[in-house]
Amino acid sequence: MYTQAMDTLGKEAALAPVPHSADEARLQARFDARIDAGEFIEAKDWMPEHYRKTLVRQISQHAHSEIVGMLPEGNWVTRAPTLKRKAILLAKIQDEGGHGLYLYSAAETLGSSRDEMLDALHTGRAKYSSIFNYPTLTWADMGVIGWLVDGAAIMNQVPICRCSYAPYARAMVRICREESFHQRQGYDALLTMMQQGTEAQQAMVQDAVNRWWWPALMMFGPPDDQSPNSALSMRWGIKRISNDELRQKFIDATVPQAELLGVTLPDPDLQWNAERGHFDFGPIDWAEFWQVVGGDGPCNRERLGARVQAWEEGAWVREAALVHATRNEH
Numbered sequence: 518m519y520t521q522a523m524d525t526l527g528k529e530a531a532l533a534p535v536p537h538s539a540d541e542a543r544l545q546a547r548f549d550a551r552i553d554a555g556e557f558i559e560a561k562d563w564m565p566e567h568y569r570k571t572l573v574r575q576i577s578q579h580a581h582s583e584i585v586g587m588l589p590e591g592n593w594v595t596r597a598p599t600l601k602r603k604a605i606l607l608a609k610i611q612d613e614g615g616h617g618l619y620l621y622s623a624a625e626t627l628g629s630s631r632d633e634m635l636d637a638l639h640t641g642r643a644k645y646s647s648i649f650n651y652p653t654l655t656w657a658d659m660g661v662i663g664w665l666v667d668g669a670a671i672m673n674q675v676p677i678c679r680c681s682y683a684p685y686a687r688a689m690v691r692i693c694r695e696e697s698f699h700q701r702q703g704y705d706a707l708l709t710m711m712q713q714g715t716e717a718q719q720a721m722v723q724d725a726v727n728r729w730w731w732p733a734l735m736m737f738g739p740p741d742d743q744s745p746n747s748a749l750s751m752r753w754g755i756k757r758i759s760n761d762e763l764r765q766k767f768i769d770a771t772v773p774q775a776e777l778l779g780v781t782l783p784d785p786d787l788q789w790n791a792e793r794g795h796f797d798f799g800p801i802d803w804a805e806f807w808q809v810v811g812g813d814g815p816c817n818r819e820r821l822g823a824r825v826q827a828w829e830e831g832a833w834v835r836e837a838a839l840v841h842a843t844r845n846e847h
Contacts (some may be wrong), residue, residue: 552754556661557683560626568753571746572682573627574643577634580620581645583613585820589653590662598656603740605702606659612695626684629828639825642678647806648736650814657710657718657725663703665726665733671696672767673737681754704774711779719779726775734798735806737764743803768796 544563551558558564587610594610597603621631637643648666653659653776674693679685710718738744738760750756758766768787775782808814 523725524585537549547842551750552681555754556681557686557700558681559683567683567749568755569627571750571753571755572685573624573629573634574628576620576624576657577629577637577684578644580624580634580648581638581742583617583620584648585645585649585824587613588820589649589651589816590659592653593656593659596656597659601747602659602706609663609699612699616692616695619692620685623682623684625689635828639821639828641661641812644810647809647814648732650809650817650820651729651732652816654728655721657707657721660703660710660722661729663699663701664701664707664774665729666736667696667699667703668771669733669736669767672770674713674764675768676757676763679757682825700719700830704778707778722778726780730783731801731805732809734764734768734801735803735809737761739803739806767796768798772796790818798809 545565548558548562548564548568550555558568590606590610590613594603594606597606621634624634625631634643639644639739648669653662671693674689674696678686678687678689678693707722710722714722738747741759741761744760747756747759751759772782772787784799786797788797790797809817810816
């Protein structure tokens, strides 16, 4: 879902290692030529180790984000206002679980086991998107997550369908289609509340927009001049569009939707700039972003604790499945 992993590494990751031998240099040159030609790299093809590690980091973070992202929505399954809304929310959560499985499978083609990736998540060595460390306080949050969070995810994800690593690109095709549906259902839920709801429900929607707008903009990662790893990822075709470009595209697309919805985006500096052909917007609190990424957000401990607990409580299922598979081999 998200490319924050590339922007939360140390600056030393921004430079690719120099080949150590003539053979490696030839392989590197052939790889670079394929990247320049826009070819896809398959799992069995030679690739630089730094390219492989970057992909594992990004794809596993994407997978972690899908799985952890089920938690804030699962909080509202039992309190959905109608049976229809409950069924929609359950289907969406199920989709996100499937996305995580697709992505873990894609990362496994790079030689990293699922157990290794999950251990990195549970021990705090791997990150997931900062957006999922915020609480869901009202039902309106479900709609706003669909509209803003999944909307930002789509902006991030559509270019990944052209990622140079083929297994990742293929997985993203279906994920993007489903995320587009999630965005539409979230907007529909909000539109229903704004057009048919009470004043209290409309105020609930506005409050949710106020709380989620800035974290949604942070989903694209820090500004380009503070993102030392992006240049190499774009050179390799892992990342196609810069953080700032994606953020601007998202804002330009979202402002008209907000006007139609009847909500006010919480940015007094937001206005159309005819000269640029884009909306200008106010400063983002990057101190908050780095605080949340660093593990000190409103729900970091709660979210990670829930995942670790689920892993530990599911140990007997994994053990039973392993025994069953071993018996079937004989």
